[in-house]
Amino acid sequence: MTITNDSEFKSAIAKLPRAGQRQVGARFAESVLALCKDARVKHAIATAMRADTTEDELAAALDSAKKASVDSFTLCGKECDWNSQAGHFVAEAALACLKSGTTPAWDAAMHARMARTSESIATGQGTENAESAAQYRILTAFLKA
Amino acid sequence: MNHLDLLTFARGSAMNWALIIFVAGIVLRLFEIFGLSRKQDLARPRTDSPGSGWRTMFTRSIPPQGMLKREPVTYIGGYVFHLGLFLAIFFFAPHIEFFRSITGLSWRALPSALVDASVVAAIVALFVLLAHRLNNPVKRMLSGFGDYLAWTVTLLPLLTGYMAYHHLMLEYTLMLSLHIFSVELLLVLLPFTKLFHTFSVFVSRWYNGDFYGRKGVAS
Amino acid sequence: MSATLAKGINAFKEVIDTPIASYFSSCVHCGLCAEACLFHNETGDPKYTPIHKLEPLRRVWKQEYTLLGKLGKMLGLSKPVTDEELTEWEPLVYDSCTMCGRCSMVCPVGNDITYMIRKMREGMSASGHAPEDMKGATKRAIEIGSPMGIKWPAVQAQIKHVQAETNIEVPVDKMGADYLVLMSSMEIINFPEYLSAISRIFKQAGVSWTLAPDAFEATNSGIQIGSSDLAREIVSRIVVAAERLKVKCVISPECGHAFTAIRWEGPNLMGKPFGFEVKHILEVLDELHAAGKLKTKGKDKRPLTYHDPCQITRRGGVVEQPRRLLGSVAEDFREMPDAGVMNWCCGGGGGVSANSRAEPLRLEVFKVKKRQIEATGVHTMITACANCRIVMEEGLEHYHMKVEVLGLTELLAEYLVEGE
Numbered sequence: 001m002t003i004t005n006d007s008e009f010k011s012a013i014a015k016l017p018r019a020g021q022r023q024v025g026a027r028f029a030e031s032v033l034a035l036c037k038d039a040r041v042k043h044a045i046a047t048a049m050r051a052d053t054t055e056d057e058l059a060a061a062l063d064s065a066k067k068a069s070v071d072s073f074t075l076c077g078k079e080c081d082w083n084s085q086a087g088h089f090v091a092e093a094a095l096a097c098l099k100s101g102t103t104p105a106w107d108a109a110m111h112a113r114m115a116r117t118s119e120s121i122a123t124g125q126g127t128e129n130a131e132s133a134a135q136y137r138i139l140t141a142f143l144k145a
Numbered sequence: 146m147n148h149l150d151l152l153t154f155a156r157g158s159a160m161n162w163a164l165i166i167f168v169a170g171i172v173l174r175l176f177e178i179f180g181l182s183r184k185q186d187l188a189r190p191r192t193d194s195p196g197s198g199w200r201t202m203f204t205r206s207i208p209p210q211g212m213l214k215r216e217p218v219t220y221i222g223g224y225v226f227h228l229g230l231f232l233a234i235f236f237f238a239p240h241i242e243f244f245r246s247i248t249g250l251s252w253r254a255l256p257s258a259l260v261d262a263s264v265v266a267a268i269v270a271l272f273v274l275l276a277h278r279l280n281n282p283v284k285r286m287l288s289g290f291g292d293y294l295a296w297t298v299t300l301l302p303l304l305t306g307y308m309a310y311h312h313l314m315l316e317y318t319l320m321l322s323l324h325i326f327s328v329e330l331l332l333v334l335l336p337f338t339k340l341f342h343t344f345s346v347f348v349s350r351w352y353n354g355d356f357y358g359r360k361g362v363a364s
Numbered sequence: 365m366s367a368t369l370a371k372g373i374n375a376f377k378e379v380i381d382t383p384i385a386s387y388f389s390s391c392v393h394c395g396l397c398a399e400a401c402l403f404h405n406e407t408g409d410p411k412y413t414p415i416h417k418l419e420p421l422r423r424v425w426k427q428e429y430t431l432l433g434k435l436g437k438m439l440g441l442s443k444p445v446t447d448e449e450l451t452e453w454e455p456l457v458y459d460s461c462t463m464c465g466r467c468s469m470v471c472p473v474g475n476d477i478t479y480m481i482r483k484m485r486e487g488m489s490a491s492g493h494a495p496e497d498m499k500g501a502t503k504r505a506i507e508i509g510s511p512m513g514i515k516w517p518a519v520q521a522q523i524k525h526v527q528a529e530t531n532i533e534v535p536v537d538k539m540g541a542d543y544l545v546l547m548s549s550m551e552i553i554n555f556p557e558y559l560s561a562i563s564r565i566f567k568q569a570g571v572s573w574t575l576a577p578d579a580f581e582a583t584n585s586g587i588q589i590g591s592s593d594l595a596r597e598i599v600s601r602i603v604v605a606a607e608r609l610k611v612k613c614v615i616s617p618e619c620g621h622a623f624t625a626i627r628w629e630g631p632n633l634m635g636k637p638f639g640f641e642v643k644h645i646l647e648v649l650d651e652l653h654a655a656g657k658l659k660t661k662g663k664d665k666r667p668l669t670y671h672d673p674c675q676i677t678r679r680g681g682v683v684e685q686p687r688r689l690l691g692s693v694a695e696d697f698r699e700m701p702d703a704g705v706m707n708w709c710c711g712g713g714g715g716v717s718a719n720s721r722a723e724p725l726r727l728e729v730f731k732v733k734k735r736q737i738e739a740t741g742v743h744t745m746i747t748a749c750a751n752c753r754i755v756m757e758e759g760l761e762h763y764h765m766k767v768e769v770l771g772l773t774e775l776l777a778e779y780l781v782e783g784e
Contacts (some may be wrong), residue, residue: 006528070761076550076619076751077501077585080512085553099768102778106699110529114556116523127372176601177430178389178705183382192682205474210706212470223394223472272461282397282410292393336430342473345389350474356491357469359682360628362705 001143003136012139013105022048022058024142025097026110029090032115035083037089038072040064044094062098069095082122083135091116109135147320155325163329164247170336171344179347191361202347222274229267233303234261257310259301264307270354271300303332369447372491376424376445387480388425390473391415397477400470406729414467417456419444420485450493456512457481457488458495458553462713463621464674469706478679485524485590495719502585506594509601511585511718512549513583516577517551519547522556523575532563538574538611543639543648544611545573545726546582546602550750552682555618555782558618558750561777565649568782569657573615579605584615584625588715596624596633602626606640613641615648618771620675620749622645627680643675645746645773650685653692660779667696667742670772671733671756672707673749686748686772693779694746700736708732712755730759737767748772 003009026048033042047053048062060096072088074080077087097104116131146152213220234240238254245251254260276285277297305324308314315323335341357363369442395413398404403412409417426433427442465478488494501511508515523534533543543566551558562638566573571778581601584593606614616623627642652658672692676682683704691698702708710733737745745767747753754767760767 006531012698067761070757073754073757074550074553075511075717075754075758076583076712077498077511077588077715079500079504080520080553081479081513088554110525110556113525113528114522117525121518121521162376163781173431174389178385179382180633181380181382181429184632187635187637188628201474205472208472211469211702212396212399215779216396219394219396252579265382273635275677279393280409283398283404286418287413290594339392342390342392345386346473348386349383351389351472352386353468353474353476355477356479360679362683 001140003140004099005136006132009109009136009139010106010141013103015111016105018104019102020142021049021105023051024139025105026094027110027138027142028105028109029093029097029133031138032055032086032090032093032112032131035115035119036066036068036087038091040068041087041094044098048094048097055106058098062095063093065095065098084120086115086118086122089118101133108139148316148322151322152318152325159329160325160338163332166248167335170333171298171341174336174341175344178345186359188359190359197358197363198351198353198355201357202350205353206352218273218277222270224279226267226270226274229263230303232263233267233306236260252310259338261307261310264303268300268303269305271296271303291338293332293338296326298331298334298338299340304332316346367492368444368491369450369491369634371449372487373424374487374492375490376421376484378467379486380421380425380429383476384421384480384483385429385478387473387475387477388422391475392473394472396470396527397467397475399579400466402462402464402652402679402729402732403725404464406731407725411456411522411674412460412732414461414481416586417453417461418480418561420449420453421480421487422621424487431450432680433552435617443619447491447493450488453495454488454556455721457484457493458498458714459716461718462674463679464709465678466674466706466709469678482587482590485588486592489590490783494653495715495721497719497721498589498715499587501715502589502591502594503716505581505583505585505598505613508633510552510581511583512553514549514552514581514692517554519575519577519580522552522559525556525687526560526563530563530730530761532558532567534559534563534570535574538572540610541572541574542612543573543725544579544602544606544609544704545569546615546622547575547580547617548750549581550583550619550621550754552580552643554754555750555771555774557774557777558771561771561773562645562784564780565652565658565775568653568659568708568780571652571657574609574611576605576609579726582622582626583619584622584629585715585718587629588621589626591628592633595629598664599626599630603634603638611640613648615640616644618645618748618750618753618773620673620680620751621715623680644680644682644748645683646676646685646689649776650688653689659775659781661781662693662779663695664693664744664775664779665695666744667698667738667740668744669693669698669700669740669742670703671700671747671752672704672712673743673747673752674707674709674713676748677707678705682748686746689748689772693776698740702736702760703738706738710749710755711759712751717751717755722730726755727759727762729747729758730762733759734763734765737765741768744768744770746770746772746775760784 026045029045044061046064068091089111093108096107130136222285237260305327309320309324377380398413427437468476468478504513506512584598631637711729716722
């Protein structure tokens with residue numbers, strides 16, 4: 001099956017078990033990892049991607065993703081730097097796939113797209129991006145594997 | 146001048162002057178406040194809350210949740226002092242006689258023993274509050290000469306009144322004169338010290354109640 | 365516009381009105397306001413006593429507007445307000461006051477101390493004694509249109525993102541819509557969930573609404589720093605857009621001070637009553653809910669609590685609405701101690717979170733929120749202010765507490781009945 005739009009994307013994700021959602025969500029986050037300089041995020045994503053992680057490892061990864069996310073929030077009234085905001089959304093994406101939400105992979109995908117959007121605002125190069133298409137490919141490949 | 150002459154002076158021209166300064170002072174201070182004016186609030190109030198300002202004039206006497214426990218000395222001391230002073234001023238038979246002589250109005254007095262007790266309670270409360278003022282870091286920082294002056298001139302009428310009533314220390318006529326002088330001192334200073342809150346408290350509480358009333362927050 | 369001491373003193377003189385004169389006249393130095401203050405309560409330092417923060421303003425009142433004070437000034441008996449003194453007072457007026465209004469609820473003589481702090485900031489900023497970070501935020505709000513430097517293209521990018529996510533068109537510049545929706549920079553930058561939730565809820569409820577490219581920002585740095593001229597400039601953008609689009613109502617977002625700025629200060633800054641209504645998003649959602657237009661399904665099983673943002677609850681009167689809304693989607697809703705109009709501030713309101721210098725103090729005073737949350741035993745906290753939300757996220761992280769913070773609008777959208 002090849003995914004080509006958001007509704008197929010969403011329903012394919014919904015069919016995945018919890019662990020599968022985590023792993024594919026982490027792949028969405030990894031796809032925008034270049035936008036984030038925080039080593040904690042990189043490590044959290046790497047942990048979430050693996051199929052053989054323990055509960056303790058996941059809990060530790062969740063903790064560090066959370067820390068990275070809070071550290072990178074832009075406070076009210078501070079000047080926004082969209083490059084670091086992109087990094088914040090990568091951390092949010094990592095956090096989303098580790099959290100106990102109802103749709104972790106979808107949430108991670110949305111945050112990853114916001115990371116890409118933030119990047120395009122920072123560079124001033126329009127707001128079009130191909131992140132959703134990239135996510136369709138990632139999911140298609142993940143389902144085939 | 147013998148003691149009787151002194152008493153006549155205290156009751157006569159001294160009292161007249163004190164009352165004139167007191168009334169003129171109050172009028173001046175109210176004029177200073179209301180002369181500043183206030184812009185009309187153009188934001189539509191959440192609900193029509195008529196009387197929120199008037200209600201707050203009274204409801205602010207009740208401590209908000211949790212506050213009594215946090216500052217029991219201030220609240221309880223404050224209640225005891227204000228109530229004791231109020232009873233002594235307005236419900237002691239000779240005082241009612243004084244008010245009748247200048248306004249023509251009179252009302253029933255409380256038994257002297259009860260007034261006596263409330264005076265003692267008010268004096269004790271004043272000392273407790275003073276000790277608290279000196280010990281509490283916030284109150285100590287806020288307090289200056291004006292605060293201790295206000296405390297002293299409030300204490301004096303209570304103390305001299307108590308001593309005159311019980312014929313303590315000085316000869317009665319002399320003590321009574323001192324009591325009246327102390328009241329005159331209080332009257333003269335009241336408009337110009339923080340004792341003026343006796344009057345302005347109703348104004349400030351009204352504005353606060355009006356503000357919160359317009360926002361729809363019961364006050 | 366250069367700031368000088370003379371301008372500051374002049375501004376002090378201008379802001380003193382009958383209520384302020386009555387407040388200063390009534391203060392008996394009882395110190396109870398200190399007990400109500402977050403900053404005094406958590407540090408124990410008497411300098412954080414709310415009425416003390418107003419000392420320079422009080423002296424100007426006394427020297428200028430009382431006979432005795434004027435005499436004292438003529439005879440050289442009273443100390444004039446100096447630049448050095450205002451420098452010393454700057455952290456008291458800005459860093460350690462969130463204008464949360466708790467002291468105003470407690471003062472036994474009824475002094476609205478918060479109102480006075482708001483007014484005092486006019487003189488502080490006119491004399492150049494406002495924190496640098498807040499000056500920057502205000503400058504960006506005037507020059508760029510947002511205190512955080514957000515421009516419309518960033519909002520467009522978010523709209524695009526939300527449209528892709530929800531498959532719902534976000535209306536822009538729609539003439540004659542019922543509601544003009546405002547956002548805070550915080551929601552644009554950090555919480556795309558808000559716009560997405562609004563889109564879904566409003567679609568379901570059949571609400572006609574719009575965004576406006578010339579008035580998307582609801583926050584008002586002019587009010588936080590204390591400059592009515594700049595605050596008026598910022599509010600006027602919203603008024604112009606609301607009148608241009610002929611909307612019936614402007615919706616203030618999940619932000620505390622934005623609500624105070626446009627709902628309560630707005631008409632006074634503009635010098636005329638608005639021709640449209642202003643409501644907080646929670647009021648609108650509550651009305652939709654009462655009218656049966658906001659249907660939800662299922663309940664959140666997590667035990668959760670609600671943090672009342674000061675400007676929305678205590679200073680804004682939106683008290684019951686969030687509780688009714690939460691009642692419809694929460695199975696185990698628990699109130700914090702002192703919840704409602706006596707709730708404790710998150711510590712970051714009134715411009716404090718924008719002020720880097722205040723950060724250590726802000727984290728220190730978060731202890732009270734920590735105790736409040738611990739008393740409920742929950743791990744999920746709902747609020748209705750994006751600033752409270754981030755300030756609390758930081759505080760929670762600082763104290764290693766595992767508590768998730770969510771916006772109420774976003775929570776409701778999770779349980780929305782869609783596609784009927």
